[in-house]
Amino acid sequence: QVQLVESGGGLVQAGGSLRLSCAASGRTFSNYALGWFRRAPGKEREYVAAISWSLGSTYYADSVKGRFTVSRDNANNTVYLQMNSLKPEDTAVYFCGANRGGAYYWREYAYDYWGQGTQVTVSS
Numbered sequence: 001q002v003q004l005v006e007s008g009g010g011l012v013q014a015g016g017s018l019r020l021s022c023a024a025s026g027r028t029f030s031n032y033a034l035g036w037f038r039r040a041p042g043k044e045r046e047y048v049a050a051i052s053w054s055l056g057s058t059y060y061a062d063s064v065k066g067r068f069t070v071s072r073d074n075a076n077n078t079v080y081l082q083m084n085s086l087k088p089e090d091t092a093v094y095f096c097g098a099n100r101g102g103a104y105y106w107r108e109y110a111y112d113y114w115g116q117g118t119q120v121t122v123s124s
Helices: none
Strands: 003-007 010-013 019-023 032-039 045-050 058-062 066-071 079-082 092-100 120-123
Touching: 003 092, 019 032, 019 092, 019 120, 032 079, 045 066, 045 079, 058 066
Parallel strands: 010 120
Antiparallel strands: 003 019, 019 079, 032 045, 032 092, 045 058, 066 079, 092 120
């Protein structure tokens, strides 16, 4: 079955960096978009970034544009989220999702599979 496993979260000071990984397995993802979402305490899950597995096209929420970079390693079936210049408001559980076809990649409901999430905490 499809599995998405996130890793790389942790505690970092404001201004610091973290790189999250999402290891994908269980099928071929060539016609998928892989997305990153996050859920902050007391808030709904929100879109962060997405990447087209086949084309490598990348998309970002305005709140992270210029600070976060999404990339993929096709050989290892892994998607990354490089997070720089982190702010306390980036504190959240970060989730990786897989969206068959890639349409509406910014919408949570468009995703078919999800990982369990990894905690990112940014201290001020």
